[in-house]
Amino acid sequence: MxxxxxxxxxxxxxxxxxxxxxxxxxxxxxxxxxxxxxxxxxxxxxxxxxxxxxxxxxxxxxxxxxxxxxxxxxxxxxxxxxxxxxxxxxxxxxxxxxxxxxxxxxxxxxxxxxxxxxxxxxxxxxxxxxxxxxxxxxxxxxxxxxxxxxxxxxxxxxxxxxxxxxxxxxxxxxxxxxxxxxxxxxxxxxxxxxxxxSMPTKAIGLIKRYMHKSWDSDLTEVLEDEAIAQSTAGQTYDHKEGVSAFMEKRKPSFIGK
Amino acid sequence: MDNFTTITVHIQERVGVVVLNRPSVLNAINRHMVSELLQALTDLDRHDEVKAIVLTGNERAFAAGADIDEMMNDDSITLELLNQFQDWDQLALIKKPIIGAVNGYCFGGGFELALCCDILFAAENAQFGFPEIKLGVMPGAGGTVKLTKLMGQKKALEWLWLGEPMTAKEAHRYGVINRVIAPERVVDEAMKFAKTLATKAPLPLRLIKESVYKAVDDSVYDSMQLERKNFYLLFSSHDQKEGMQAFVEKRKALFLGK
Incomplete structure (x- = not known):
């Protein structure tokens, strides 16, 4: 191949x-x-x-x-x-x-x-x-x-x-x-x-995207990008899983979505 | 709504949502799709409850182009007699605001369709272009005209001649699109924008649209005559009386679109 x-x-x-x-x-x-x-x-x-x-x-x-x-x-x-x-x-x-x-x-x-x-x-x-x-x-x-x-x-x-x-x-x-x-x-x-x-892949992907973008953005743009990214990350399974695991005092099991 | 096969249509909080739906061919636009689109947009335009329209594709493509299979064996005369672009002409007559939300590929006829929208939001990874020249032809549904009006002669020629894609960032820099947004959020942000428009007085929304397009095409003098008439026209509306009364009374206006 x-x-x-x-x-x-x-x-x-x-x-x-x-x-x-x-x-x-x-x-x-x-x-x-x-x-x-x-x-x-x-x-x-x-x-x-x-x-x-x-x-x-x-x-x-x-x-x-x-x-x-x-x-x-x-x-x-x-x-x-x-x-x-x-x-x-x-x-x-x-x-x-x-x-x-x-x-x-x-x-x-x-x-x-x-x-x-x-x-x-x-x-x-x-x-x-x-x-x-x-x-x-x-x-x-x-x-x-x-x-x-x-x-x-x-x-x-x-x-x-x-x-x-x-x-x-x-x-x-x-x-x-x-x-x-x-x-x-x-x-x-x-x-x-x-x-x-085994980490929250979607969040890692967003960090990567916006950290790269930060090099040609000003603070106002970065703040808005972070807000947009957080809207997306906040809707992921892994975020919910992370919060539940924290509340239940157990280790989170992330699926990357 | 109707039994559409190439698009889906629904209404959400006073916003009509039209989704191009030929995912197996990256939403390639065929004549049937344009006719369904025109039908759907005309219906939404006349639907009392709907105040604004969002037009979108899927995650991979807004629309990757026109359906090549459909036209490759056409000749000039069959095209003239078919007069397929009549449907496209009528898309321009829709009076309500149309917000385009573009993810992924937006090429050729797909780009021309996007340019039929009044406002365009695109994903950071969206790609726009007119690759027609690579197939030995050129845009036929307004591509050369609308791109030139938006970005100017020099840049438009460069893009149309080379046929290479432009990124959302470039499209934004040249004024072709309104906003560049994270792919995950494009449709949400377009919906948010449409819902904001839906709170505005509907009559000025449509008369502003008419006046702006007139200004793009016509002389300053003629455009200002139309603007003036439209301004006067609004003084026959309930919403003008209500809007000004509410302003004087320092309360929120309740617009009826009448």
Missing amino acids: YETIIYETRAGVAWVTLNRPEKLNAFTPLMHKELQKALKVAERDEEIRAVVITGAGRAFCSGQDLSNDDQTLDYGDVLREGYNPLIQAIVSLEKPVIAAINGVAAGAGASLAFACDFRLASSQASFIEAFIHVGLVPDSGNLYFLPRLVGHAKAMELAVLGEKVRADEAAALGLVTNVIEDEIFVSQVEAFAVRLA
Whole structure:
């Protein structure tokens, strides 16, 4: 069904594994198509309440596959056709998306991780803003997400100097949620994803939608957006369940609706 | 109401609600649907209890376009004789306010139908566009005309020529729609707006509508003549006497639409 990725579901979580380990999971046009398809499937599947994106082998994703690089291509069009819709698909997917960074995340591979809602890093993981080393500009949302994640000054350092950021350094910058020892990485990611998948998914989706929107809204708009979101969340099963569980002093059982 | 097959109609708190209902084809608009729509809207327009109308589709689509299968084998003469756009022309004659609530796709004939609404609310993830050019044709039910009136010549040409979708945010920026709202709330907010209109004096509602559309199409002079006549006309109404009397007496007016 897929050639360049693996799509698996278990315990309410969709696992999307970039699967070109011999190429350090570098992007190809087919991988873009397959990733977007997988995200669409995860979006439509009501059983799925969290998504994990990770890499097969020793890398998370090394960015654009330069070995097939066609110098006659307009890179802008490559972005518009492949990378930009992928980033939009992650942002508009109203379920939590976790980047499980198992190894190096370079160039657009780092951008992919930055666009996700959570980043869990293996102790083996690293980030490299590799673009500058080939005379290019960070893309695929990198210039949008990086300054928002680490602040403008640090983002400039990372984007311009292009130095490797180890997992522990990334944690110190607030770039990742957690650094996990490599031996227990998969099980810890799984536990985190399953936990998210048992939470009130609709509310998480609304938080994600309006937190993104807040970056180009003023306070008046955010206050109104919160009111609109609360009208919606207030009508969900999970809200009623949360309140009943609180009153009855029991653990809530959320269904994501 | 009537036995409609392509739409559903109900009345809720003085608001007539018309829902496009061909979900299996993303509410593609066929001739039968337009004729049912015209019937439903005309009935609601004459229904005493109804003060405003909400027109909507479903979560995935307001309407993704016209039914291509229906027209692909037509020729110019069959179209001329069929005169299908007569029904569309008559949609413009509905006097009560029509609020469109758009979720999802709103393309081609669906967009033209949306543009027949007086007020448009759209979901943040709604998409508008005229993809006709990709099928070797162009809009035929007012698309080029209404889009141009709303957004101006330059932007209208860009959208009509490229045939690419515009987001609700863009449509809002160019004045094509009134509000961008969370998808979950679009219909609720449209209903709320319609219910607010339903509390207003009905005669000025319809005469304001007439005057505004006249102003869009006609000279300032002619439009102001009509506005003046409509203003004078309201002075024959019960609601004018009641409204002004209530104002003087510092109480809430009770409008009867008479």
